[in-house]
Amino acid sequence: MEQYIPIAIMILIGVVAGVVFANINRFLGPHKPTEEKLSTYESGMEPVRTARERFSVKFYLVAMLFIVFDIEIVFLYPWAVVFRQLAPAGIIGMIVFLVILVIGLIYEWRKGGMDWR
Amino acid sequence: MTDRLLHDLALMVPETVLTVTIIVALVADIIFRRSRAIVPAIVMIGLTVAGIIVLGQPHESFAIFSGMLAVDPFASFFKVLILLSAILVVVFSLGFNELNANGRKVGEYYVLIAALTLGMMLMAGANNMLMMYLAIELSSISSYALSGYTREAEDASEASLKYVIYGALSSGLMLYGISMIYGLTGHFTFSEISSALPPVLEQGSTASLALMFAGLLIVAGLGYKISAVPFHFWAPDVYEGAPITITAFLSVASKAGGFALMIRFLSVSFLDSSVVTLGAGSWAVLPGFDWRSVVVALSVLTMTVGNLVAIWQNNLKRLLAYSSIAHAGYMMMGLVVLTNEGISAIMLYFVIYLFMNFGAFYIVMLIANKIGSEDIEDYRGLGSRAPFLMVALAIFLVSLTGLPPTAGFIGKLYLFVALLNSGWVWLAVVGALNSVIALYYYIRVLRNVFLRGTEQAAAPLQLGRLEGVVVVLLLVPTVLLGLYFSPLAALAQASTKMLGMP
Numbered sequence: 001m002e003q004y005i006p007i008a009i010m011i012l013i014g015v016v017a018g019v020v021f022a023n024i025n026r027f028l029g030p031h032k033p034t035e036e037k038l039s040t041y042e043s044g045m046e047p048v049r050t051a052r053e054r055f056s057v058k059f060y061l062v063a064m065l066f067i068v069f070d071i072e073i074v075f076l077y078p079w080a081v082v083f084r085q086l087a088p089a090g091i092i093g094m095i096v097f098l099v100i101l102v103i104g105l106i107y108e109w110r111k112g113g114m115d116w117r
Numbered sequence: 118m119t120d121r122l123l124h125d126l127a128l129m130v131p132e133t134v135l136t137v138t139i140i141v142a143l144v145a146d147i148i149f150r151r152s153r154a155i156v157p158a159i160v161m162i163g164l165t166v167a168g169i170i171v172l173g174q175p176h177e178s179f180a181i182f183s184g185m186l187a188v189d190p191f192a193s194f195f196k197v198l199i200l201l202s203a204i205l206v207v208v209f210s211l212g213f214n215e216l217n218a219n220g221r222k223v224g225e226y227y228v229l230i231a232a233l234t235l236g237m238m239l240m241a242g243a244n245n246m247l248m249m250y251l252a253i254e255l256s257s258i259s260s261y262a263l264s265g266y267t268r269e270a271e272d273a274s275e276a277s278l279k280y281v282i283y284g285a286l287s288s289g290l291m292l293y294g295i296s297m298i299y300g301l302t303g304h305f306t307f308s309e310i311s312s313a314l315p316p317v318l319e320q321g322s323t324a325s326l327a328l329m330f331a332g333l334l335i336v337a338g339l340g341y342k343i344s345a346v347p348f349h350f351w352a353p354d355v356y357e358g359a360p361i362t363i364t365a366f367l368s369v370a371s372k373a374g375g376f377a378l379m380i381r382f383l384s385v386s387f388l389d390s391s392v393v394t395l396g397a398g399s400w401a402v403l404p405g406f407d408w409r410s411v412v413v414a415l416s417v418l419t420m421t422v423g424n425l426v427a428i429w430q431n432n433l434k435r436l437l438a439y440s441s442i443a444h445a446g447y448m449m450m451g452l453v454v455l456t457n458e459g460i461s462a463i464m465l466y467f468v469i470y471l472f473m474n475f476g477a478f479y480i481v482m483l484i485a486n487k488i489g490s491e492d493i494e495d496y497r498g499l500g501s502r503a504p505f506l507m508v509a510l511a512i513f514l515v516s517l518t519g520l521p522p523t524a525g526f527i528g529k530l531y532l533f534v535a536l537l538n539s540g541w542v543w544l545a546v547v548g549a550l551n552s553v554i555a556l557y558y559y560i561r562v563l564r565n566v567f568l569r570g571t572e573q574a575a576a577p578l579q580l581g582r583l584e585g586v587v588v589v590l591l592l593v594p595t596v597l598l599g600l601y602f603s604p605l606a607a608l609a610q611a612s613t614k615m616l617g618m619p
Contacts, residue, residue: 089119103140110147 138163146224187616194612195241233259237374264359276358291338297331308617342375356438365478398457420446466528524598
């Protein structure tokens, strides 16, 4: 159990610091609330409204693009850690993977998937 | 390790060729925007080259990529079948009015066909539950997009959406089953599952109950792919709404991939290797999950429901959809007998089914091109307007029924002989009775064509020379294989060699 004591102390410090910093403003700062100040900041969008709303299918294209590159990163990180041991098969394999990915990107680009019309 | 990888890659060449084809075709579609012919040409070359390489592969069994995929005669047989049907579909699509109308971009259509083909080839070779899932997803996603390709037709969008929803559900079920089997055995590869199962089953009834559920869930996922009743609800709507070329492709190649996967998964994963007293070419099933009874039930249900519902159809495309459900039922009978004889009967049946089913669909497509209808009532009097096409249609439909001297008879004969040799007389009787039902609705089409005319005489339909050649190319095997079938039967028997099977 003994080796967990430092961790427990760390957790305690974290909780105390968090609670203190979150609340210290209330006592030290000036307090002049307006409606805009109290609402959550969401880049100018209304934070609370109905979720049953239609939105453009274009968002899905962006989301797909995001997933593709997200997956690329997921593959690249572990590969980068061990690529010395994988050479040369690992390097060729990753080049093939990246080329396929880039062709996908060019395809989406040329087909107008990135034009926000 | 690199040597191992190169050895594996050398056996993967057909799939690699197809992958390169997909990429090149996509790029060509972007560069040559005006040309309508270049993408189909690239896809055609890729499919042909892949087919030639598959034919040249050694007649032995290999496990490649740490057992992920199997390269064996069984897989190669189905790969050739799938590639052949893909080539036929490309040929059909070139002359399909509905697809080429309104200056529609068709580049992606052919790319998706190549992707679908790749997915089905991986299904034929999958030897690991993860690979099984990935291959099914690759082929499913391509076919969702393809079935809705003519999206301004309302039923095409409907078909696509229904397909997606059913597909998502069934692949979810299958994943659940896969995770349960992995939890029980700790293995993904089929042969390792079969060696890890006996100690698991000794633990008691809880384990075998879990195994039974897992097996049923995976069979549900695979049953969706081959449109077995009760997982068939998507099939008629998708087959009716999709472009008819895709309908033909799904009803033959997609089923071939699904069957190859189902046969391999069920027989290798649940192989009881402790039973060695059986004769050559037979095997036993592990206790715990009695998939044989499941497949018998599915088979009887599938052919009966498929045939009985087909009677009521007025749209020929939909009728052929139900008939293809029924044919999946016939073919499942071959899996029940647990012998190589049964497996080879399924494979023989698939080859014959490819020619007769593609033939029937092609003629329906040609008629739809000309009269713009697939309604059986509109086929009245076509016997005199397009005599050659209608005689060909008659031969294909008679072959689908399974009457001699067409090839369909030989396919059914081998299935029934395999059943009778293993003592499944009642199942053979059910199959034969179903063929009688099938006779009724196929002949109903022919009655409209030949015996019932229209009041006013219409002009004869013109048939292009190339179209005539394609019909003849499909007609010749349908008739010839009914008379001279021993080389094909021998080939099917030689191709039952499967990785991990005795």
